[in-house]
Amino acid sequence: MAEIIDGKAIAADIREEIKADTQVLVAKGVTPGLAVVLVGEDPASRVYVSMKEKACAAAGIFSDEHKLPAETSEADLLDLIATLNADIRIDGILVQLPLPDHIDESKVLDAISPEKDVDGFHPYNVGRLATGNPLFQPCTPYGVMKMLERTGVDLNGKEVVVVGRSNIVGKPVALMCLAEHATVTICHSRTKDLPAKVAAADVVIAAVGRPEMIKGDWIKPGAVVIDVGVNRVGEKKLVGDVDFDGALVNAAAITPVPGGVGPMTITMLLYNTLVSAKRRAAKG
Numbered sequence: 001m002a003e004i005i006d007g008k009a010i011a012a013d014i015r016e017e018i019k020a021d022t023q024v025l026v027a028k029g030v031t032p033g034l035a036v037v038l039v040g041e042d043p044a045s046r047v048y049v050s051m052k053e054k055a056c057a058a059a060g061i062f063s064d065e066h067k068l069p070a071e072t073s074e075a076d077l078l079d080l081i082a083t084l085n086a087d088i089r090i091d092g093i094l095v096q097l098p099l100p101d102h103i104d105e106s107k108v109l110d111a112i113s114p115e116k117d118v119d120g121f122h123p124y125n126v127g128r129l130a131t132g133n134p135l136f137q138p139c140t141p142y143g144v145m146k147m148l149e150r151t152g153v154d155l156n157g158k159e160v161v162v163v164g165r166s167n168i169v170g171k172p173v174a175l176m177c178l179a180e181h182a183t184v185t186i187c188h189s190r191t192k193d194l195p196a197k198v199a200a201a202d203v204v205i206a207a208v209g210r211p212e213m214i215k216g217d218w219i220k221p222g223a224v225v226i227d228v229g230v231n232r233v234g235e236k237k238l239v240g241d242v243d244f245d246g247a248l249v250n251a252a253a254i255t256p257v258p259g260g261v262g263p264m265t266i267t268m269l270l271y272n273t274l275v276s277a278k279r280r281a282a283k284g
């Protein structure tokens with residue numbers, strides 16, 4: 001039976017380390033600051049933003065909240081981003097997505113200073129990641145990498161299969177695995193014979209958004225399975241993209257849903273904010 005990778009415990013350990021490092025910085029007169037911008041009333045976004053605020057408070061990071069009405073104009077939002085770019089107390093800027101339809105999302109993300117882009121979505125940071133010299137790495141895939149590292153999985157020379165090619169998970173996690181010297185295959189909805197591709201993998205990273213699509217008997221004996229998918233089934237139940245119970249039989253280690261990759265995303269947001277504050281402190 002597979003070892004279950006405890007994302008909650010790994011995230012809690014990293015958050016303690018962030019808190020300790022933050023205290024050291026604060027003692028030097030630099031308090032890490034994260035600006036969180038929410039436009040509108042989307043219930044899920046409100047929950048995410050409040051989770052981020054609580055996590056900042058627990059880590060000792062200053063969180064600067066901007067809750068704007070849904071009818072906020074694009075120009076006003078861009079003005080706010082410009083103000084935050086120039087604000088010395090702010091090390092990271094996060095604009096909660098999705099934005100209302102009348103606002104051009106990419107225009108807003110592109111307006112964030114790459115040096116405060118703790119979400120890692122700015123084209124500058126995407127380019128830095130693609131060229132193997134990252135400045136900020138996007139939080140969910142970065143969390144996947146930290147989990148693999150803390151589980152003792154060495155990717156050097158391994159066959160990694162990533163299922164999903166989105167800009168927020170699939171593509172960046174593939175680039176990160178490549179940087180760790182894995183041989184990476186990226187699969188998507190047009191991939192032929194997905195079961196055979198998955199069966200060849202030493203490490204499977206699933207980021208599809210389809211409940212339990214990857215079957216347990218596709219998994220190679222001894223493989224490590226990281227399930228990024230979060231799918232609501234029925235009223236309350238959350239499941240991943242991988243058939244967890246089936247995969248337990250063959251896998252050496254697997255992340256559960258919930259309690260796997262999920263807790264790592266906000267953790268890496270705090271981590272990126274801390275790293276940004278350390279850069280500020282180093283500049284003096």
Ligand code: NDP
Nearest residue numbers: 140164165166169188189207208209228229230261262265
């Ligand atoms: P997207 O919908 O943007 O991308 C899904 C990808 O899966 C696409 O590349 C798509 O291919 C591919 N895909 C769809 N159907 C199939 C199929 N039948 N076979 C193979 N590939 C397929 O999703 P995201 O990347 O944003 O998210 C993926 C999952 O991860 C979701 O469940 C999401 O909720 C979860 N997630 C969890 C996070 C967390 O834990 N913190 C954070 C972010 C996401 P194509 O490109 O061809 O359409």
